[in-house]
Amino acid sequence: MVHPYRSRNLAELAQQLNFSFSEEDDYGLLPQLRDFQLFSEGRNRSIKRVLRHQHGLMDFDIAIFDYSYTRWSGSKSNKDKQIYQTVFFVQSQQLGLPEMYLQPETLLHKLGELLGFKDIDFVRFPKFSGQYRLTGGDEEYIRHHFTDEVLNYFTVNKEWSVEGLGFYLLFYRKGWLIPSAEIERFYRRGREVFGLLGE
Template identity: 35%
Template sequence: MRIINKLFGNEKERSAAFQVLANQLNLKYESQNDFGLIKQLSDFGLFKYGSSQKISNLLTEKAFDSENYLFDYQYVVSTGKSAVRFEQTVFFVNSKQLSLPQFVQKPESFFTNLMAFLGFDDIDFAKFPEYSDKFHLKGEYEEVIRFYFSEELLQLLLDQNSFNMEAMNYYFILYHQNKLIHTSELKAFRNLGMMLFNLFLIQSKKSDNFLQP
């Protein structure tokens, strides 16, 4: 019973922290979201895992030409007789001003290093070897992806923890796989997402000239 009470208490404290941030930034707060947002994000790798998918503590800001969201997302992976729940905090932008190539960035790991050893190369940046050591970046249109990863964006990423990013067209998500962002860091995490969005937006506005034959 103590464990159950503690877990419930932590959830209540976390929800309260999201509500405080919503009030500070004039955002809309929802304790839960129906399947609509999960369906909208279903093409991203993160949202293809597991079952019992759930979004909670949703913060929303909508403008004329963009929407951004901050929320906790969980899913369950069943392995035989056991089931494991995975949780992470996600920042999501939907903006028609973006024109992003599809890419996936994840922290380097034993698995990604093994893939590189086997000949599955990722996208590296000669001027930013620290980025290439820290992250594994993959996508079909390498030159287009390089264009969107400006020096300002790469430098910003170097100064942060090893977050995951995924993007396609108008959509962009930022998260740390299987990790909830601490309530004291929620505002900073959202600010990071907004900074990355603005840097991608700058490149999107330049992309017409870059993509001309």
């Protein structure tokens, strides 16, 4: 459930950070991001409360927004569930990322590995490999981007998801609508990840 004062709080934060704020997806982000895993789930997908900052000199376009979708309950007797979460998105030519998907590893993923589903692991970072499932098309290119610094960061900072493709980067915690009081911290964390994965 979204707090009734959330829009007002985020609009005030946008002003403090020198961002623009839009209650609706006036920038057309949803069609732009439809190829990412996050935006392929459920139905009734919606982006709202968008904080946006474009920096031409440093060549990046950052957006922080609330994303929601409806997940089918699996039966007629149970009500479908509305999922809300906050997303950090950056578009920048500083990135040049391979197609990749980092997500917390679950028991289901571990069972999948036994059945032959691939996960990119790092022998020197067993803790990271135990905590996360990393997949993508070009393993060598992905390994190039996951430096020791990146691996250390996500070993310490658990439960985050990252999707990358070309000049696009998404950063979020699945199913977590970040409280408005913590959005600035989330933004700083997103900037850290952008800095780590940028070329």
